[in-house]
Amino acid sequence: MNRVNSIRVESGAWVCYDHPDFRGQQFILEHGDYPDFLCWNGHNDHMGSCRPVGMHGENFRLEIFEGCNFTGQCLEFQDDCPFLQSRGWAKNCVNAVKVYGDGAWVLYEEPNYHGRMYLVERGDFRNYSDWEAHSSRVQSVRRVVNFF
Template identity: 35%
Template sequence: MSGKIVFFEGRNFQGRSYECISDCSEIASHLGRCSSCRVESGTFMVYDQPNYTGQQYLLTRGEYPEYQNTIGFNDCIQSCRIIPAHKGPFKMRIYERANFEGQMQEVSDDCDSIQDHYHMSDMQSCNVMEGYWLMFEQPNYEGRMFYLKPGKYKNLREMSSDDMRFNSIRRITES
């Protein structure tokens, strides 16, 4: 895993800065506020709450001088997690109901509409076997997103505070 993100207190890379090369559960312990950032290498998931919670957004190499407008956060970035580069195959099983019940589909590629491609009325649990994925609340990779690393997720509705449904999924292929 290699990556580097630099956070700045002010917009347009102004004020004090904090360089981060790994996960950071609470940026506020390093900066009073984080209003802009620059991803120098790697891929990061950023969160609008401490401890990797709240709204999240994937940032790739580039500059984010006023990310509140760009990524839709109402407040500043509070925590971040580096996304490991994955070079092998991608594989996940998605289930129509919680606890791995109901219709099951095995997925190894991006899917812009779970309902259209797999004829599933809902997706409430999954088992990520290989790779790192993003799930989106709307078709065509739009709306709020959630990061999934390898593991079993027996109730996806518990991941959001408002019983959000997931309608599209995409592999994280950028490193």
């Protein structure tokens, strides 16, 4: 099955991909109903694979960097940010990320949590290709919060 018409997430959070083997465009689904692919920010009804996302814990934070390999301007987040430039971020791109704690964050290409989304979990991402993005464009960030 690779076509999905609707989804109900009853617990936890999931990252789904439009290709098998956890490849392709990512969709982050949290508790709730998604009556059609437009509701999960999809461009079509193809769903190739899914996996659960870990819960967030203490010391849950994100650092973003202007340059690759953690260089240039740096900004830290512990809460969602609908528009990076409102927090003093000078550009519309992020080239490196560090995720601390047991949680996950979603990076969005557009302000207000729109556009392509990319899941980043604990670890160091030295370049946007490390989180499988096609470009460094990031304009909003949001924590993944699991509801059980």
